[in-house]
Amino acid sequence: MDSPIIVTGGAGAIGSQLVKRLVHDEFAPTVIDNLSSGHKWLLPKDVSVLERDVADIEQESTFGLSGGTVFHLAAFFANQNSVENPELDLRTNGNGTLALLRWAAETNAKKVIYASAGCSIVGHKAVGSIEEVEQATLHMDTPYQITKALGEFYCCYFHEQVGLPTVRCRFFNSYGPGEVPGRYRNVIPNWIWAALHGKPLVITGTGDETRDFIYVDDLVDGLVKAANSPNADGQAFNLGTEIEVHIGDLAEWILKATDSNSKIVHAARRTWDRSMRRCASIAKARQVLGFEPQTYIHDGLEKTVDWFLRNKQQIYKSAGGLA
Numbered sequence: 001m002d003s004p005i006i007v008t009g010g011a012g013a014i015g016s017q018l019v020k021r022l023v024h025d026e027f028a029p030t031v032i033d034n035l036s037s038g039h040k041w042l043l044p045k046d047v048s049v050l051e052r053d054v055a056d057i058e059q060e061s062t063f064g065l066s067g068g069t070v071f072h073l074a075a076f077f078a079n080q081n082s083v084e085n086p087e088l089d090l091r092t093n094g095n096g097t098l099a100l101l102r103w104a105a106e107t108n109a110k111k112v113i114y115a116s117a118g119c120s121i122v123g124h125k126a127v128g129s130i131e132e133v134e135q136a137t138l139h140m141d142t143p144y145q146i147t148k149a150l151g152e153f154y155c156c157y158f159h160e161q162v163g164l165p166t167v168r169c170r171f172f173n174s175y176g177p178g179e180v181p182g183r184y185r186n187v188i189p190n191w192i193w194a195a196l197h198g199k200p201l202v203i204t205g206t207g208d209e210t211r212d213f214i215y216v217d218d219l220v221d222g223l224v225k226a227a228n229s230p231n232a233d234g235q236a237f238n239l240g241t242e243i244e245v246h247i248g249d250l251a252e253w254i255l256k257a258t259d260s261n262s263k264i265v266h267a268a269r270r271t272w273d274r275s276m277r278r279c280a281s282i283a284k285a286r287q288v289l290g291f292e293p294q295t296y297i298h299d300g301l302e303k304t305v306d307w308f309l310r311n312k313q314q315i316y317k318s319a320g321g322l323a
Helices: 014-023 054-059 079-086 087-107 144-162 187-196 215-227 247-256 283-289 297-310 310-317
Strands: 003-010 031-032 048-050 069-071 109-116 168-170 173-175 201-204 214-215 236-239 264-267
Touching: 003 014, 003 283, 014 215, 014 310, 054 087, 054 168, 069 087, 069 215, 079 087, 079 144, 087 109, 087 144, 087 187, 109 215, 109 297, 144 168, 173 215, 173 297, 187 201, 187 247, 214 215, 214 297, 215 236, 215 283, 236 283, 247 264, 247 297, 297 310
Parallel strands: 003 031, 003 069, 031 048, 069 109, 109 168, 168 236, 173 214, 201 264
Antiparallel strands: none
16 A cells, blocks of 8 residues: 555544554554544544545645545435435535546546445345446436446546546445444444434334445455555455345344343335345455455444443534434
C-alpha cells in the first residue's frame, strides 16, 4: 500500500474503523470528512482530519497528499435517505465520486478503493448467492443504489481510460462498533439502542427476509487486502460472509445479547424494499484477495453491544439525544 493514505468519510462508521486498522498497521492516514454524519470521537488521537465536502475536493490543493492510496468511503447514506433526498444523494454519491476520482488522477494517486454496495448493480430480483456481475440492472429501487452503480461506472472509466487504478468493493450489510444509531442508519445499531432502552424492535416486513451481515473489522480487512493486491486492480469484489440471516432471528439475537425485554413488532415493508433474500458470494474475493471473514455474527453482536455500553453517553450526544 502506497503512502500517503487518504480515507474519505474516515470519521464514519466504517471509515473510522479502517483508520484505526491503518494506524495499528503503522500508517498515518489522512481523513477527509465534512462530518455531516461522521464523528471525530470515533477516531484515534492525532489523526489528521480535513473537514471538507468531497464534492468540492477539486477546488482544493493536493493537501500534500500526492501519489498515495485513496479509500473512498464518503457517501450519502443510504436507501431511505436517498428516496427522501435524491438531490443530496446525487451530489455526494455521484458528483462527489466523480470529483474524488478527478482529484485522485490529478494528484497521481496509485490506487482508489471505492465503497460500492451489494444492494446495487443486480437489483432486487437477485435470489440466493450474488456474484460480482458486471451487467448492471436498470431496475433499481432507490437513488442510493443508482448512484452507487454510477460510482462503479466512473471507476471503470477512470481505470480504463485515464489510467487510474481502481478497485470496487461491494459492501453487504456492515455492522459493529463505530455506527451511531439514527433515522437513516442500519438495523443493528438502531435495534441495539432500542433494546437497551426498552423500546420495541420494529421489523418492516415479515421477518422472513434475509440479509448478509458482515462485521466491520472483517469488512475493513477486505478493504486493506484490496489495496495491497495488484491483482485486484480494475475488478469488483463482494465483501460479505456467504451467510443468510433471517431478520426475525436477528431481532431475537439482539434481545438476547442486550438482555432486553423489548417487544418485537411488525410494520409495513417500505415500498422500495423489494429484496426478500440477499447473500454474497465471496468466492472471487477469497481467491484473488485471500479474503475470509473471521467473526461469527453472535460474537460480532456481543462486541457491538459492549461498544454501545462503553460509549453510551457519546452515542447519545451524537445521535441527537435519541431515546
